Amino acid sequence: MNGRLMQLLCYLRPRYWAIGFIKLYQIFLSPFMGRTCRYGPTCSHYTVEAIERFGFWAGGWMGLSRVLRCHPWGQSGFDPVPELLPPGSCWYKPWSYGFWNGDHIDPATRLDIPKD
Numbered sequence: 001m002n003g004r005l006m007q008l009l010c011y012l013r014p015r016y017w018a019i020g021f022i023k024l025y026q027i028f029l030s031p032f033m034g035r036t037c038r039y040g041p042t043c044s045h046y047t048v049e050a051i052e053r054f055g056f057w058a059g060g061w062m063g064l065s066r067v068l069r070c071h072p073w074g075q076s077g078f079d080p081v082p083e084l085l086p087p088g089s090c091w092y093k094p095w096s097y098g099f100w101n102g103d104h105i106d107p108a109t110r111l112d113i114p115k116d
Contacts, residue, residue, distance in 0.1 A: 014056040022048050038076035040109075043067045049081045058085060058097045065098025075102030078109035 047063025089096040
C-alpha cells in the first residue's frame with residue numbers, strides 16, 4: 001500500500017479519535033470548569049496516557065473507571081497509569097481493566113485522609 005494511504009488509515013483508528021476528543025475537551029471546556037479533578041494526573045491526562053499505552057479498548061475502560069471515581073465522596077491523590085495491565089484483565093471482561101475504587105493509591109499521597 002501507498003505510504004500516505006497507510007498514514008490515513010492509521011488516523012482512522014478509534015484511539016486517535018478518542019484522544020482527539022479528549023484534547024478538544026482539554027483546550028475548550030476544561031479551562032472554564034476550573035481544577036476539579038481529585039487526582040494527579042488529571043482524569044483527562046490519565047485517560048489519554050492510558051489509551052496511548054494500552055489502546056482504545058483497555059485504556060478507555062481504565063479512563064472510564066478513573067472518571068467515575070472522581071467525585072466529592074471519592075478518594076484522591078497521586079494515581080498514575082499503571083505500567084502493565086491489571087492481572088486477570090481480558091478483552092471480554094472490560095471492567096477488569098479499571099481500578100473501580102481507590103484502594104490501590106498510596107496513602108501517603110492521598111488528599112482525602114487527614115494527616116497527623
